[in-house]
Amino acid sequence: MTRKAFVQLLPLLVLYVGVFLFFAHNALDFGDEERYAMYAENLTKGYYAPRDTLFLWNGPGYPLVLTPFAFLDIPWIYAKMLNPLFFFLAVCFFYTAVRSFASERLALVLAYLFGLYPPFYAELWLLLTEPFVLMLMSLFALLTVRWFQSGKYRFLVLSAVVCAFVALTKVFFGYVVTTVLVLSLVLAKCSRTARKTAPIYGIALLLCVPYLIYTYRLTGRIFYWSTAGGGQVYWLYTDQPGEFGGWKSDVDVATQPELAHHRAFYKQLEGLDFVQRDAILKKKAVENMLSNPRWMLFNYAANLGRLFLNFPFCYKYQHPRTLLYIVPNGVLLGAMLFSLYPLIRFRRYSPPAIIHACGVSLVYMAGHSLVVAMSRYLCTVLPLVFLVIAYVAANLIRIQAPEHSAEN
Numbered sequence: 001m002t003r004k005a006f007v008q009l010l011p012l013l014v015l016y017v018g019v020f021l022f023f024a025h026n027a028l029d030f031g032d033e034e035r036y037a038m039y040a041e042n043l044t045k046g047y048y049a050p051r052d053t054l055f056l057w058n059g060p061g062y063p064l065v066l067t068p069f070a071f072l073d074i075p076w077i078y079a080k081m082l083n084p085l086f087f088f089l090a091v092c093f094f095y096t097a098v099r100s101f102a103s104e105r106l107a108l109v110l111a112y113l114f115g116l117y118p119p120f121y122a123e124l125w126l127l128l129t130e131p132f133v134l135m136l137m138s139l140f141a142l143l144t145v146r147w148f149q150s151g152k153y154r155f156l157v158l159s160a161v162v163c164a165f166v167a168l169t170k171v172f173f174g175y176v177v178t179t180v181l182v183l184s185l186v187l188a189k190c191s192r193t194a195r196k197t198a199p200i201y202g203i204a205l206l207l208c209v210p211y212l213i214y215t216y217r218l219t220g221r222i223f224y225w226s227t228a229g230g231g232q233v234y235w236l237y238t239d240q241p242g243e244f245g246g247w248k249s250d251v252d253v254a255t256q257p258e259l260a261h262h263r264a265f266y267k268q269l270e271g272l273d274f275v276q277r278d279a280i281l282k283k284k285a286v287e288n289m290l291s292n293p294r295w296m297l298f299n300y301a302a303n304l305g306r307l308f309l310n311f312p313f314c315y316k317y318q319h320p321r322t323l324l325y326i327v328p329n330g331v332l333l334g335a336m337l338f339s340l341y342p343l344i345r346f347r348r349y350s351p352p353a354i355i356h357a358c359g360v361s362l363v364y365m366a367g368h369s370l371v372v373a374m375s376r377y378l379c380t381v382l383p384l385v386f387l388v389i390a391y392v393a394a395n396l397i398r399i400q401a402p403e404h405s406a407e408n
Contacts, residue, residue: 001092001096002104005107005108006092009091009092009111009115012087012088012091012112012115012116013084013085013087013088016083016084016087016088016124017084019084019121019124019125020080020081020083020084020124020125023125024077024080024081024125025125026076028127030126031126031128032058032128033076033128035058036058036063036127036128036129037066037070037076037127039066040063040066040067040069040070041070043063043064043067043070048060048063051218053273054218054227054274054275055227055274056218056219056227056274056275057226057227057228057274058129058226058228059167059169059170059171059174059211059226060168060211061129061132061166061167061168061169062129062132062169065079065082066079066127079127080125080126082131082132083125083126084124086131086134086135087115087120087124087131087134087135089138089139090114090115090131090134090135090137090138090139090383091111091115093135093138093139093141093142093383094111094114094115094138094141094383094386095108095110095111097138097141097145097387098387098390098394100145100149100353101351101390101391101394101395102390102391102393103394106393106394107390107394110386110393110394114386117328117382118324118325118328119310119324119325119376119378119379120134120379121324122376129169129170130376130379132169133166133169133379133380134382134383136165136169137380137381137382137383137384138383139162140159140163140166140383140384141357141383143155143158143159143162144159144353145353145387147159147196147200147353148193148196148351148356149351149353151196156199156200156203157203159200160199160200160201160202160203160204160207161204161207163200164204164205164207164208166380167204167208168211170380171225171226171228172367172368172371172377173364173380174205174225175225175367176360176363176364176367177204177205177208178205180197180201180359181198181201181202181205183359184197184198184201192352193352193355196352197356197359212225221275227274227275227277227278228278229278229282229371230277230279230280230281230282230285231247231277231372232247232371232372233281233282233372234281234284234285235247235248235372236285236300236303236370236371236372237288237289237299238288238299239288239291239295242314243315244298244299245299245302245303245306245314245372246306246313246314246372248262248315250266253266254266256315258315259315265284268280300370303369303373306372306373306375307365307368307375308329308333308375308378309325309326309329309330309333309375310322310325310326310329310375310376311326325375329375332382332385335389336385336389339388339389339392342392342396342397343358343396346396350391354388354391357384357385357387357388358388360381361384361388365381
């Protein structure tokens with residue numbers, strides 16, 4: 001990345017800092033913020049998940065970043081201040097990756113479109129994983145482009161390390177890593193791209209083994225990433241009339257009148273640790289799927305809407321901020337669909353890095369459509385999606401005026 005390009009992108013950093021300063025505060029009062037802080041504090045005490053409850057909801061990637069703040073008792077507002085930097089680094093990595101396929105001017109335009117994408121801003125001032133993962137995935141996109149283009153092993157190793165860190169931060173990505181690895185091994189004989197893809201995910205999975213050993217020793221279960229899966233599939237595959245998915249917390253079940261019919265089932269979970277709860281919730285979800293598959297298909301279709309448009313949710317009042325997702329994601333979805341034809345039409349000429357980005361994006365989105373989804377989760381893979389769209393815009397689409405014969 002040139003100094004000129006860096007300076008041209010600096011207004012985005014100013015914007016990120018400005019948005020952060022306007023909204024940020026020291027309190028941890030939104031969603032998962034307290035949980036990440038708790039895990040970071042646990043790490044300073046020599047353990048991660050509490051052994052009495054086995055509360056293994058998130059991977060240790062982001063809490064490891066927060067551990068110095070917990071250890072030194074630094075106010076959490078300073079940890080949140082990393083978010084604008086994470087965002088700006090993500091844009092810089094994305095710009096550098098796009099420069100491999102586009103001119104400097106077009107890459108700059110595409111980097112600004114990426115950096116101004118509205119859904120990214122929803123967590124800019126919060127102690128959540130999204131800004132950190134956006135940076136990691138943008139760096140991963142850049143490193144994989146370098147690996148496929150140059151074949152230098154340092155890019156292979158760095159890609160695998162960053163990929164592993166993503167999986168340890170967003171544990172769902174661990175299943176993506178495993179799926180892509182298996183698919184790459186199956187296709188290795190007939191695809192050079194698959195042969196170069198397999199080592200990335202093989203090494204990444206090996207780097208995650210210490211965490212999986214830890215979860216095995218804690219829970220007695222093999223290849224166990226998190227205790228959150230049961231709750232996600234339970235709420236997606238609920239068979240109650242008028243419900244079409246959308247995760248609800250224990251507090252929601254206890255306090256919201258419209259969820260009263262779930263309380264008898266949740267009463268059975270009282271006194272159980274989170275591993276036991278996870279197993280019971282998954283079993284109930286499977287029973288619901290088998291008892292009413294037609295309704296489950298409806299829930300699945302609604303889940304696709306939540307993944308791409310953050311809509312619809314049951315028992316939830318609509319808010320104007322939904323437009324923050326529906327409008328830009330509608331445009332993004334249109335760009336994705338528009339890119340399909342040139343990608344398929346010229347698939348033989350597509351660089352391996354773009355084929356890889358397409359494959360990982362499809363695996364991620366297909367997998368996340370099977371569990372509780374919202375547009376916040378889609379943001380994880382968007383650096384790869386934007387990279388594919390950028391390649392199509394720069395190389396497979398030409399805009400020109402029609403030629404008309406002179407009329408005399």
